[in-house]
Amino acid sequence: MDDRNPVKRLGGIIARFIAFSAKRLPDDVVARLTELRAEEDSPMAKTIYDAMFTDLEMAASFSRPCCQDTGILQFFARAGTGFPFIGELEACIRDAAVAATRDAPLRPNAVEFFDEKNSGDNTGTRIPWLDWEIVSGSDLDLYLYMAGGGCSLPGFAKTLMPLEGYEEAVKAVFDQVASYGVNACPPLLVGIGLGGSVDTAAKLSKKALLRFIGTRNGNAKGAELEKRLEAALDSIGLGPGGFSGKRSVMAVHIEQAARHTATIAVGLSTGCWAHRRSLIRIDKNLDWRVLSHKTQMDQC
Numbered sequence: 001m002d003d004r005n006p007v008k009r010l011g012g013i014i015a016r017f018i019a020f021s022a023k024r025l026p027d028d029v030v031a032r033l034t035e036l037r038a039e040e041d042s043p044m045a046k047t048i049y050d051a052m053f054t055d056l057e058m059a060a061s062f063s064r065p066c067c068q069d070t071g072i073l074q075f076f077a078r079a080g081t082g083f084p085f086i087g088e089l090e091a092c093i094r095d096a097a098v099a100a101t102r103d104a105p106l107r108p109n110a111v112e113f114f115d116e117k118n119s120g121d122n123t124g125t126r127i128p129w130l131d132w133e134i135v136s137g138s139d140l141d142l143y144l145y146m147a148g149g150g151c152s153l154p155g156f157a158k159t160l161m162p163l164e165g166y167e168e169a170v171k172a173v174f175d176q177v178a179s180y181g182v183n184a185c186p187p188l189l190v191g192i193g194l195g196g197s198v199d200t201a202a203k204l205s206k207k208a209l210l211r212f213i214g215t216r217n218g219n220a221k222g223a224e225l226e227k228r229l230e231a232a233l234d235s236i237g238l239g240p241g242g243f244s245g246k247r248s249v250m251a252v253h254i255e256q257a258a259r260h261t262a263t264i265a266v267g268l269s270t271g272c273w274a275h276r277r278s279l280i281r282i283d284k285n286l287d288w289r290v291l292s293h294k295t296q297m298d299q300c
């Protein structure tokens with residue numbers, strides 16, 4: 001890496017960030033898994049949680065990804081208008097994906113539609129995915145979500161007639177998680193998007209997965225619905241790995257947008273127990289800090 005070239009430095013930071021994210025779960029996820037593990041008393045549930053924590057210890061000690069499915073790379077940038085590398089960020093992320101695939105290593109998962117060809121380096125048309133939000137300031141807050149196949153399977157979005165009401169939106173989410181959640185390696189993080197059009201709802205459902213566990217929807221009714229859905233989904237008793245237990249979910253997160261009077265759209269995204277969602281803040285001098293983990297990239 002050429003340290004004098006700031007764009008290459010930025011690419012190097014992001015490549016390390018990808019590899020780091022594949023190997024260490026964020027602190028909020030580990031804390032929630034620790035709580036859920038302590039609640040279980042069945043031998044099967046305890047054994048599965050023990051296996052998960054052994055997996056995490058081995059991933060850290062051997063410096064290897066904590067799940068073989070390192071997912072499709074999805075980035076969500078909240079960039080200050082004064083961040084000097086906005087124009088270079090997309091290319092940096094693409095180069096970083098190639099480097100991290102080689103160095104971490106990551107499993108190559110990006111397969112081109114129509115051509116059915118795996119690029120071998122986790123890049124492809126519009127992959128890594130990059131979602132932008134431009135804000136004031138000069139920092140870049142960059143979320144990475146590694147979207148595994150199993151945890152993406154329950155995802156859906158649909159638009160409902162207004163007379164179907166909010167109840168139908170909640171029922172659609174509940175039925176989908178009850179039917180397909182077991183495929184997504186529970187305990188799940190359930191992300192729900194509510195809005196007026198299907199694309200808004202789908203995007204908000206993924207953004208809901210970026211929110212740290214332990215936080216609640218800013219609207220009191222939204223927060224209450226999160227709690228009620230957690231209780232309802234826990235009553236199914238999916239348990240760790242879907243082998244039954246007291247809980248099904250790590251949390252339910254809802255994000256909403258104002259809707260058109262005539263439509264209610266709902267989107268669902270699910271995260272698995274190995275919820276690899278990381279957040280790094282990079283300033284205009286390329287000093288950085290990983291905000292989702294106490295342990296930093298240069299400490300391991």
Ligand code: SF4
Nearest residue numbers: 067148150151185272
């Ligand atoms: S759902 Fe998650 S833990 Fe299960 S195989 Fe996929 S990425 Fe790995």
